[in-house]
Amino acid sequence: MPPNLALEIKCRESERQALLSFKQSLVYRYDILSSWTTQAKANDDCCNWIGVGCSNNITGGDYHITRLDLHNTGLMGEIGSSLTQLSHLTYLDLSSNEFDQIFLEDVASLINLNYLNLSYNMLRGPIPQSLGQLSNLEYLNLQFNFLEGEVSEVHFSKLKNLKALDLSDNFLRNCTLGPYFPRWLRTQNFSVLDIAGNMISDKIPRWFWNNLSPNLLFLDVSYNFIKGKIPNLSLKFKTMPVIILGVNEFEGTIPPFLFGAQNLDLSGNKFSDISSLCEVNYSSPLYLLDICGNQIFGHLPRCWNRMLNLASLSLAYNYFSGKIPHSLSNLTRLKSLNLRKNHFSGEFPSWFNFTDLIVLDVVDNNFSGNLPSWIGLRLPNLVRLLLKSNNFHGNLPLSLCNLRRIEVLDISQNYNISGTIPTCIYKFDALTKTLNASEVPDYLKDLVMMWKGKETLIHGRNLQLQRSIDLSCNRLTGEIPNKITELVGLVVLNLSRNELTGQIPYNIGQLQSLDFLDPSRNNLCGENQDRLIVQDLLFAISSGFIIGFWGIFGSLLLFKRWRLAYFKFLRNIIEKPL
Structure with missing residues (x-):
């Protein structure tokens, strides 16, 4: 050379x-x-x-x-x-x-x-x-x-x-691409397709499903108005794709081939049957399954042993009933279990032992029995424990104090939980730090919680609001533990509508939102109530501005689904005739 x-x-x-x-x-x-x-x-x-x-x-x-x-x-x-x-x-x-x-x-x-x-x-x-x-x-x-x-x-x-x-x-x-499903897709062989939020109000034709490639990596048709049933294909994916079909009008049975995805979002549709889960004859790679907000009735399938890789399972806002099936105990990698707003009943099963669980949400069901004494021992990594609006009774177990990482604890509106507030509540280490970053992954951070007297969706990026204890609407007695003032990272504390007595702990006014001075149920004295109300009002005003500004503009910048909704809103305003 x-x-x-x-x-x-x-x-x-x-x-x-x-x-x-x-x-x-x-x-x-x-x-x-x-x-x-x-x-x-x-x-x-x-x-x-x-x-x-x-x-x-x-x-x-x-x-x-x-x-x-x-x-x-x-x-x-x-x-x-x-x-x-x-x-x-x-x-x-x-x-x-x-x-x-x-x-x-x-x-x-x-x-x-x-x-x-x-x-x-x-x-x-x-x-x-x-x-x-x-x-x-x-x-x-x-x-x-x-x-x-x-x-x-x-x-x-x-x-x-x-x-x-x-x-x-x-x-x-x-x-946009709608209202009809784009016919030009018939000539394509996609591995990645994102047509979310395109005002498509049509049925997906059979040829679309037949053309799906085994090498599919990503499919998102969410936030449209797509109707109809999804056919049961013999397709087996080679690449563990992400499939997002949420917020449409799909109906009928969820076909088993979809369980070959890695992430599967079917939320906000009209699916009525998940029994095809039991037709999966292989170990599914499914890591995240979200079927919240559908129309599924009846008991859960008893074949969750096919889903051993599941880390996040959301069944919220459906019509499930009965007890939690024992086969769910096979999900040893589970980090989030969301059963909110269903009709589940019975006591928490004795096999409930998910040591990696970060989020447990069973709000608005019919669970009953004593609060499990083992809850802080078998679920040591919980960051959120949401048991609101069930039929639990008995005392608050001392093992709750083992939840060192807890950021949101909501056991409100069970009405028959009695006894005292554990004095060891100061051991909630995550709430003793004002700037401690949440350990909840981004995809789990949306949270519905009581804020200023009403139920509010708090988006995951507003971490300063996701630090609360709500024990309201029960029959708790005794005094508020003095050590509660050490939880300086606590934003919301709601002890209202109980039967608490005694002195309000000195310096509790440093907590940023107090909602426990309800004379109809509690009999507390000590702190000047007017001063607390003024503090609460000032915090509400400043928080309202900060959260309002960043909650809107920050979220529009970071989150795709919010941007789509905001752009559609602007379009309607712009195009509205004078």
Whole structure:
């Protein structure tokens, strides 16, 4: 090999000039493109520039720029026609920048592209139909922009090789993919598909399910109005996909092939039968199963031994009844169990022993019997324990004090829980720190709790509100333990409508929200009640501003489902006739 071959300039001059022209149209905060110089020297070969990749034509030996990857580099401005000169590009990633205009018609002239990612920018205007000419395209992501206008079959009818498509989180004021299910999907073989929140109010045709690939990685059709039953396919996934069908109008039996997913969200539909769980004849990879908010009646299936990998199980807001089946004890990896708002009954079973459990929510059921004395021993890692509105009775067990990581404890509205508040309550270590970060994973952080006298959905990012003890509406007697003042991280304390007596602990006014001075039930004295009320009012005002601002704008920034709902609301306001 000649010694000067390594110094050979591979970059073609016309393509180098195209990059320099592209650079001139950009605005950037950092010197990320410092390697892009005007000098045509071997050591400044544009094939070596940041974000640029070249390859040679095997037959002719000519090098061309085939890859441009400048994602998350703080670039701003407009992208003009200079990129059209890079006709050999196969990979273009300009995602996670602040471009406000990319002339997609020009991008559509790059006929060799197989990867195009322009997501997380501020692009405006319609998606041009000319994108449909990129017949080699396999990956297209335009997520999280301000694109608008009609998206139709014409856009995608020629994209025969498309495997991944994401158009979500755009401000589609005039038209979305709906109301009919997009027919152009019939020609595609997707491994990734996200068409969430597109106002589709149609049945998914049989051909869609028949075309599902065993190599499916991600499917999200949530937040539409899709109707009908899902057929029972013999499909077996090879890749443990994430499947999100939530907030639609699917009905009937949940088909067993869906249990081959890793994450399965079927919430907010009209499914009426989960018995097909027992038809799964293999060890399911299912890690997260959410079927809350459906119309499922009757007892739980008794074959949970097929779901040994489950870490999160939500059956909330259905019509389940009867006792918890023993086969649920096989779910030894369970971290969250949500049975809220059903008709489960009976005592907590003696086999209930989930040492990894973080969240246990059985609010609004018909469970009965004494509060289990073992609850703090067998469930030592609980961060949330929610037993509200059941028929439990007996004393608060001393083992509760073993819940060192507890952040939310709600045993309210059982009405027959008696005895005293354990004096060892100060052992709730997580509540003795004001800045302790929650150990609940992001996907479990939504919480319905009593806040200022009414039931409120607290979003997971508002961690300052997820630190509460609610023992109200019971028959607790005796004094409030003085040690409760050591729980300086506690935000909400509700002891109202009990039969407590004695002195209110000194300095309890430092707790940020107090709701226990109910003269109709408690007989407390000591602290000046008016001062506490003023403190509560001031906290409510300041918290209202902070939570209101970040609860809306912070959540819109971070959470896709909230953005979709907010954009739809804005669209309705904008389009409302005067």
